[in-house]
Amino acid sequence: MKCPGQDTQYWKEDAIYEVKCPECGGNVEFFKDDSARKCEHCGHRFPNPRMDFGCAAYCKYAKQCIGDLAPELLAQRDSLLKDRVAVEMKRYFKTDFKRIGHATRVARYAEAIGKQEDADIAVIMSAAYLHDIGIHEAERRHGSTAAVHQEKEGPPIARSILEKLGAETELIEEVCDIVGHHHHPRSEETLNFKVVYDADLIENLSEQLKKNAVTEEKLNHLLETAFLTPSGREEARRVLSAN
Known part of the structure; x- marks a missing residue:
């Protein structure tokens, strides 16, 4: 049909x-x-x-229906998907504004880094919005928000959200993989993972610096050694120097 x-x-x-x-x-x-x-x-x-490409953000027949899009319209399609993922993330967290705010800021940093690194915006934005989506289940099942529990509980929830939106299988698999180990880089990582990791690290460090000041020497050491992309390092320098 x-x-x-x-x-x-x-x-x-x-x-x-x-x-x-x-x-x-x-x-x-x-x-x-x-x-x-x-x-x-x-x-x-x-x-x-x-x-109007609203349906193309989630329809599994979008490629067959609208064919090859101009770059401007492909960007529009990616924006529609990330916006829908953001809405579903907020619905899931409900009144947990702390987690909503964290995910939103990580997504903002990921977008800035991803554009500089030429990463897949649809993947990194979806992963950024959903990277901590398992935190409530971690608390409920394990009584802890430790990274290992978040990473275990997050992928099934992320998958259900993306499947609901009709996202492509390849995107779902990559996003769930990132969510499932977003605190623990492997020896070899994709560019998309590196972007999300750096974005999350920026926000986590920013939150820590608001509680405890660190010396300029220690901050510079973190900037030089902890980040996985050059653009992540530069974005961190911009954000953290303002704290």
Whole structure:
């Protein structure tokens, strides 16, 4: 069955419209399922400004339905997925604003580092929002929030959230792997893991520094030895020097 949103028999009059070319101002005709069109007046190709990829953030048939997207629209799809993961994380933690705040800040650092390192934004943002998702189960089952318990309880919950959103299997597997050992790097790690690890480390160190001051020498040592990516080290320097 074809998606009703893309099946022309369900289209209305507003399914075909004209958009001003951002380069020359000429009119360019778009069908609502066109991802991009070239301006006949100046030759400039640009993405469809009215195309809604909300369903593409979670629909397992998105690739077949919308085909190969322009880079701008792929970025939009990644943003939609990370936003939905963030919402589900907040729903899961409910009124635990401490954990919500922590995850949100880690995700913000991960996005900044990931863009510099050219990591997979959809993977790192999903993993950043969900990295501590097992903490409540760790407390309930083990009476402890120790990293080893979080890492054991987190992946099944992360998987259920991502499956609910219809995320791709490959993304789910990588995110769950990161969640399952996010405090314990292996001898060989993926770039996506390194980005999330560095982002979490920044936030954990930031929280520690608010409680206990450290010498500049010790802080510099941490910056030089504890981080796994150059961009993580630079982001840490920016954030921690402000504490």
